[in-house]
Amino acid sequence: MAAGKKLFLFDIDGTLLLTGRAGEHALRLGLKERFGIEDDLSGISFAGSTDGAIARQMFGAHDIPVTPENLADLFDGYVHHLAHELPQREGRVLPGIVELLDALHAREDCVLGLLTGNIEKGAELKLSHYGVWDYFEFGAFADDHVDRNQLGPVAHARAVERHGITFEGRDVYVLGDTPKDIACARAAGFVAVAIATGGYTVGELAAHEPDHLFESLADTRGVMAELLGEAGAAA
Numbered sequence: 661m662a663a664g665k666k667l668f669l670f671d672i673d674g675t676l677l678l679t680g681r682a683g684e685h686a687l688r689l690g691l692k693e694r695f696g697i698e699d700d701l702s703g704i705s706f707a708g709s710t711d712g713a714i715a716r717q718m719f720g721a722h723d724i725p726v727t728p729e730n731l732a733d734l735f736d737g738y739v740h741h742l743a744h745e746l747p748q749r750e751g752r753v754l755p756g757i758v759e760l761l762d763a764l765h766a767r768e769d770c771v772l773g774l775l776t777g778n779i780e781k782g783a784e785l786k787l788s789h790y791g792v793w794d795y796f797e798f799g800a801f802a803d804d805h806v807d808r809n810q811l812g813p814v815a816h817a818r819a820v821e822r823h824g825i826t827f828e829g830r831d832v833y834v835l836g837d838t839p840k841d842i843a844c845a846r847a848a849g850f851v852a853v854a855i856a857t858g859g860y861t862v863g864e865l866a867a868h869e870p871d872h873l874f875e876s877l878a879d880t881r882g883v884m885a886e887l888l889g890e891a892g893a894a895a
C-alpha cells in the first residue's frame with residue numbers, strides 16, 4: 661500500500677484562503693518602514709509569484725539593490741506588519757477547504773503539504789490565523805527558491821524524506837489558482853489541479869489545460885471522487 665500513496669501540494673492565496681490583501685498591505689508597509697519608500701504596489705504582479713520574485717519587482721521599481729540583507733530587511737518588516745494586518749482585513753478560508761483537508765487528512769494513503777510562493781513565516785502566519793496550519797506536514801516555500809517552477813521537486817524531496825517512500829509524478833497533485841501553479845505542476849511532471857477561487861476564471865485557467873479544473877473545492881465528495889476515483893469518494 662505504501663507505494664500507492666498520493667501527495668497533495670496546496671497553494672495558499674486564492675486556493676486555501678483569501679486574506680483581504682493583508683499580504684500586499686504588509687509588503688507596502690514593510691517597504692515604507694524599512695526603505696522609506698511609498699508605493700501602492702499597483703505595478704506589481706502578485707498572482708502565483710513567489711515572495712522573492714515580488715520583492716525583486718519592488719526593488720527593481722525603486723533601484724534598491726537585490727542583496728540578501730535588503731531581502732531579509734523587507735521580509736522582516738513584512739512579517740511584522742502581516743501579523744497586525746491579518747486580523748484587520750476581511751479574509752476567509754475558501755468554501756469546502758476545511759472539509760476537504762479533513763477528508764484527505766483522515767486517509768492513510770494521502771499526504772498533505774504546501775507548495776507556495778509565500779515565505780515560510782508568512783505562510784505560517786496566514787494559515788495559523790485561519791486555523792489550517794496544522795493540516796500540513798511540510799512545505800516548499802519562497803525561502804527555497806525565487807522561481808516557483810523549482811519548488812515542486814523541493815516539496816517532493818521533503819515528502820520522500822519524511823515518509824521514506826517515493827511518490828510517482830501521477831500521484832502528486834499541485835493545487836493552485838493561477839496559470840503559474842499549472843506551469844509549476846507541469847515543470848515537475850506532477851498533476852495540475854486548477855481552482856477558480858483566486859484571480860482567474862474557469863475559462864482563463866482552462867486555456868492552460870490543467871489536468872483537473874474546479875470552480876471551487878466546495879463539493880468535497882465530488883472533488884474526492886474526481887481526484888481519487890470512486891473508491892476514494894466511498895472511503
Ligand SMILES: [Mg+2]
Pocket residue numbers: 671672673674675707708836837838858
Ligand atoms: Mg495562489
